[in-house]
Amino acid sequence: MMPIEILLLLVIGFSGGIAVGAGFVAFLTVLGIIPRLTQLTRTKKYIRFYEVAIILGSMISAWLSLRDHTLEIPSFSLIILGLFFGVFVGMLAAALTEVLNVLPILAKRIGVHEKIVYLLMAIVFGKMIGSLFHWLFYVYL
Template sequence: MFLKEIFLCFIGLSAGGIVAAGVFAFLVMIGIFPRLIGYTRTNKHILLFETCIILGGIIGNVLDIYKFPIGYGGNLVMGIYGISVGIFIGCLVMSLAETLKALPIFSRRINLGVGLQYIILSIGAGKLLGSLVFFAERLGK
């Protein structure tokens, strides 16, 4: 019985590692990390970026498996976490859209000469507003 549990633990950890490696490879392939480093002009801190990415993946997995109670200051921690995740998801979506060349095709289809940035901004603002309404309703209960 003990050998079976060890084998299942090994298989589960191996499969999780393969999936995580695939996700990180996808993020590197679409160029989100080099693009963020280029925008911030912090090329000399690449080792720090790599370390933070690896630690973020490890800590994210640990927090997903184990539930840690957030005591005093929990709202502040959750606010910082929410802003960080929102910024990351926004960068991921824009990097993916740019990689797929979706925005130029979209602007040609609707014959849009100028103002594409306002459409992108309104889509993001609508998503933000929808999220705020959703969470505000849940906080009232």
């Protein structure tokens, strides 16, 4: 590879990481996911553990996504992992349900409250098109 191609690849990769990281941080901080989760579960005294778990989980998953690792674990431990993943997805779905209450307020503040249907349809169609692209093109490449 040419040095300019390597430099361009580094810039694009770094920019993509910054964009995804900023979106993730905005999702957690602006929408108040962690404080709301601690409020709902009445575990406010463990908020530092939530923060550390999110930071470590993000760092470890980012590192693992750059590697080609296979975990050799016993079959019975998959039940425990599946339980943890199910709890995570369930709590994330509950948090997203709470976030949907924020959309009308956000639309009113930025002055597009009469176009809230278009905002919701953009989110729905964006997720649908992204999912179709992933499953129809990316998976088979």
